[in-house]
Amino acid sequence: xxxxxxxxxxxxxxxxxxxxxxxxxxxxxxxxxxxxxxxxxxxxxxxxxxxxxxxxxxxxxxxxxxxxxxxxxxxxxxxxxxxxxxxxxxxxxxxxxxxxxxxxxxxxxxxxxxxxxxxxxxxxxxxxxxxxxxxxxxxxxxxxxxxxxxxxxxxxxxxxxxxxxx
Amino acid sequence: xxxxxxxxxxxxxxxxxxxxxxxxxxxxxxxxxxxxxxxxxxxxxxxxxxxxxxxxxxxxxxxxxxxxxxxxxxxxxxxxxxxxxxxxxxxxxxxxxxxxxxxxxxxxxxxxxxxxxxxxxxxxxxxxxxxxxxxxxxxxxxxxxxxxxxxxxxxxxxxxxxxxxxxxxxxxxxxxxxxxxxxxxxxxxxxxxxxxxxxxxxxxxxxxxxxxxxxxxxxxxxxxxxxxxxxxxxxxxxxxxxxxxxxxxxx
Numbered sequence: 335x336x337x338x339x340x341x342x343x344x345x346x347x348x349x350x351x352x353x354x355x356x357x358x359x360x361x362x363x364x365x366x367x368x369x370x371x372x373x374x375x376x377x378x379x380x381x382x383x384x385x386x387x388x389x390x391x392x393x394x395x396x397x398x399x400x401x402x403x404x405x406x407x408x409x410x411x412x413x414x415x416x417x418x419x420x421x422x423x424x425x426x427x428x429x430x431x432x433x434x435x436x437x438x439x440x441x442x443x444x445x446x447x448x449x450x451x452x453x454x455x456x457x458x459x460x461x462x463x464x465x466x467x468x469x470x471x472x473x474x475x476x477x478x479x480x481x482x483x484x485x486x487x488x489x490x491x492x493x494x495x496x497x498x499x500x
Numbered sequence: 501x502x503x504x505x506x507x508x509x510x511x512x513x514x515x516x517x518x519x520x521x522x523x524x525x526x527x528x529x530x531x532x533x534x535x536x537x538x539x540x541x542x543x544x545x546x547x548x549x550x551x552x553x554x555x556x557x558x559x560x561x562x563x564x565x566x567x568x569x570x571x572x573x574x575x576x577x578x579x580x581x582x583x584x585x586x587x588x589x590x591x592x593x594x595x596x597x598x599x600x601x602x603x604x605x606x607x608x609x610x611x612x613x614x615x616x617x618x619x620x621x622x623x624x625x626x627x628x629x630x631x632x633x634x635x636x637x638x639x640x641x642x643x644x645x646x647x648x649x650x651x652x653x654x655x656x657x658x659x660x661x662x663x664x665x666x667x668x669x670x671x672x673x674x675x676x677x678x679x680x681x682x683x684x685x686x687x688x689x690x691x692x693x694x695x696x697x698x699x700x701x702x703x704x705x706x707x708x709x710x711x712x713x714x715x716x717x718x719x720x721x722x723x724x725x726x727x728x729x730x731x732x733x734x735x736x737x738x739x740x741x742x743x744x745x746x747x748x749x750x751x
Contacts, residue, residue, distance in 0.1 A: 388628055389549025417553060418624035420631065474639055475539035479546060483535065499631050 340425075341371040346379060349407045353399045356392050357478050360437045363396055367425025370416060379404050379411040384421045386499070387479035423498045438462045439481065440495040448498030461486035462493045471495075501685045503561040506619070508581075508678035509688055510561075511571065512724065513610070514554035515582035518572060519732075520603060521547035522739050523590060532593050539639060540596070546632040553625045573743035577736055578726040581676065585668035587723065587732045591661075594647060594654075598661035601640040605701050606672045606694070608633045613689040622687065641705045648709025655710065662706070663714045670719035672698075 342350065342364070350369055351362045363369050363383070370382040381400055385393045397413040404411040423442040426434070431441040440459050443451060450456040457467050466488040474497075476483040481494040501509075524544035531537025555568035586603060590596045611633050614626035647658040673691040675683070682688025706713050722728065742749060 385549070385628075387546060387549060387632060388553060389545035389547070391545070416624075417628050418620075420624070420628040473535035473539055474635060475535075475542040477538070479542050479549075483538075497635075 340367070340369060341373065342369060343373050346372045346374070346404075346409075349403055349409075350381075350400065353396065353403050356395045356399075358434065358437060358439065360433045361430055362433075363400070365427045365430030365433060367427065367430070368396065368421060374409070377410070379409045381411055381413045382416045383413060384416050384419075386421050390479055392478075421499070423496065426496075434496055435462060438493060440484065440493060442496045442498040445498055451495070459484055459495050461489060461491070463491045464489040501681055501687060503563065505678050505681050506687065507558045507561050508676070509682040510554050510558045510622070512581050512676060512679060513614075514551050514558070514571075515580050516586050516603070516607070517547040517554075518551045519580070519582040519735065520586040520599075521545075521551065522735060523586065523588075523599075524596075526590060527596070536593075543600070543636050543639070546629075546636065550625065550629045550632070553628070557621050557625070569743065573740045577728055577732055580723075580728070580732070580736075581726055582723050583668065583671045584720060584723040584729055585665060585672065587729060587735060588665060588668065589731050592657065594657040594661040595665070597640055597643045597647065598658060598665050600636070601644050601705070602662075602665055602669055602702070603672075604633065604637040604640045605698055605705075606669075608637045609694040609698055609701075610689055610691070613694065617688070618686040644705055644711070645709040648706070648711040658709075659711050662711060666714040666716055667718065667720045671721040671724060674721055674724055676724050 347364065350372060351364050353363050355361050355363060355366055355368075358366075366386070368383050368386065370384050372379060372381045374380075381404075383393065383396060383400070393415060397415070400413050401411045426442070434441045440462050442448060443458060447456075447458045451459050451471065457469055459469050459471075460467050461469050461484075464486060466486055468487040469484050470487060471482060472485050472492065473483040476494050480496060480499070482497050483492060484495045485492045521544045524540045524547070527537060527540045528544075529537065531540055551572070552568055555571040558571055559566045559568050585599060588595070588599055608630070611626045611630040615623055615630065617623050617626070644658065647654040649655070673695050675691060679688055679691070683690045703713050723732075
């Protein structure tokens with residue numbers, strides 16, 4: 335497990351809380367855990383963000399959104415992409431997990447359960463529509479790089495599951 | 501090691517992901533089922549993401565004023581150093597999966613070792629990419645089992661694809677001058693050390709899939725030296741079209 339804590343200055347946090355992942359509009363980038371640091375140096379805000387998946391096309395948009403949100407609040411900002419330490423689903427906060435579930439995306443399970451779920455060994459992913467655990471994976475790859483596609487055997491509805499990445 | 505050699509070493513890893521990503525991208529909207537279509541293009545996206553990290557690093561090391569796009573789009577065929585395996589056409593689903601399977605198992609082992617490199621940036625990229633590569637490997641291995649242990653026809657087709665592509669596997673472990681230099685400096689991965697594990701891992705999946713591991717005496721090589729198969733030119737003309745037609749264009 336990676337214990338690296340994010341360093342976000344208190345006065346910047348409320349502004350960054352307003353910026354969301356364009357693919358998951360209910361989820362703030364702070365709760366998603368992609369903001370690694372945000373600090374003011376010589377009057378310029380330096381923000382470091384890390385991608386969930388290498389090819390995540392949302393990163394460019396998130397970078398621009400951060401700059402414009404900060405600009406609106408009167409800060410000039412510089413955004414850098416950092417790869418290390420690599421993002422982990424453990425960095426999604428409790429509030430973030432709740433936002434995901436409310437939005438209809440099942441939040442990542444812990445690593446061992448995730449593996450079993452993706453290998454189809456056990457039914458542990460809860461349907462976001464009816465709450466049943468009688469679910470099955472349709473595809474390891476879902477509508478975005480970070481999600482797998484599931485379906486519920488009880489209510490028959492499809493739903494996304496946020497893949498565990500540690 | 502000097503920057504030029506390091507760039508060459510980086511391109512040796514990055515070009516495989518770039519060209520395979522391009523091949524998989526061709527399936528956008530053409531996958532056999534919607535789920536598979538999405539999966540293949542997701543893998544393509546992961547590979548492109550990794551490539552961007554490598555190329556951005558190479559551009560930073562370059563003394564000329566280069567960008568990641570120069571490396572991706574503005575080299576000539578002979579300057580790409582990907583292995584022949586990844587440029588092979590999609591043909592049918594069996595070929596596409598067999599190519600992916602043979603590459604994923606190598607890619608996973610390579611990234612796993614690259615985590616021990618003395619170069620911090622390469623370590624960061626490897627750590628990030630490894631997580632993705634393990635998903636890819638699981639996906640392609642599952643399909644090998646499903647097709648091999650499926651119907652008579654799926655078994656026949658996937659065996660044919662494995663047999664046909666097997667001749668490109670040896671090249672994965674070949675070393676260029678830049679590779680040898682990088683290994684000596686503790687930056688690069690000694691692929692000799694991966695080979696046994698690779699063959700064992702691949703054999704294990706093939707066995708479970710009720711498929712035969714091909715036995716070959718002759719292997720084909722060339723890509724790592726820039727000598728590509730006839731398929732490469734077509735791939736590049738497609739991939740480079742926009743940058744060649746509108747030089748310096750940006751999204």
